[in-house]
Amino acid sequence: MANANSTTLARPEIVLPESDTHSAIPLLLSAPLGNSLDLFDLLDRCRHHADALLESDNHTERMALCGRLLAGLEVLRSALQAPLPQHLIDRLTTDAATPGNYRCPLATDSETLREYCAALAQLLLQHQQTAQQQESVTGLLSELVSVLVTDLKAPRYVRTEAGLMMIGGEGGKGVH
Template sequence: MANTNTITTHPSETACPQSVIESAITTLIKTPLGATHDLFQVLDACQHYVDALIENDDSTECMALCGRLLAAFEVLKVALKAPLPTHLIERLTVDVAEPDNYRGALSTDSETLREYCVALTLLLLQRQQSAEQEEHITGLLFELVNVLVEDLKTPRFVRTEGGLTMISGEAVPGIH
């Protein structure tokens, strides 16, 4: 029996902050993601999963987040092949192009970069690396996802008198 002067805490006092974090992770993991989501929604989901992953130390939650991230990458694979909806074309269009401002950090195409992210996620799911290696892999995954998101959300089109053209100057016959 505990003395009234002890510094031990009641289990409900220590569970409160933890449950707030758990509910955020649980909500994130339970959020559905599928073919009805557009490219930007899928990219946002990938970013939310990797943000939560980099901040999390619980191995069970990290595994769940990696599983959701892997599923999101598969949805992204489909979204990358689908034609862009009008509202996204509008968000990716500028009135005046400055080509040097829109170059991505990597010369790798989006699908290859997605595959790199998948490979890193699978590596994390295997749980064969040391804690330090896992931290580095998670950090690299975080960086690559952010590069992918930034690249895919960067304007690609410019309005001209003849219609939309690519910022690089190419005509846009069928926008994807």
């Protein structure tokens, strides 16, 4: 059965292996990317695609991985606008916070960083660069995806006597 927002089959039992990127690529390419994934699962999929793209030397695989990464980044756009479910708020909450220790200085705005990643993926899909430029752009894309994932998974909330507060002092439940 296909998801309404995806062209792949919905198979939640798919678990992406952490090792051996080359044997994982077919599984990675068949894993669904849709609104049924929570933010953290979607971020993990994007990171897996970027890592596999960095390791692949096969042009066809690289184009497929790049296309899937771009699709994941587009799904991420709507995930960043959606309210966070309670289970993710719990994972983003800490009992004690030291402001400034969690966020990457580059990632001031998650949507902007997501757009940078999408632009680099589109650039790679155009395949107009030299081999050396492609390698550099792929490395930059992989690093930016990693920064985005790390930043969005960093604690955002601290428990206080007054309730949940954003690290840095603001109240509320916005994360992005």
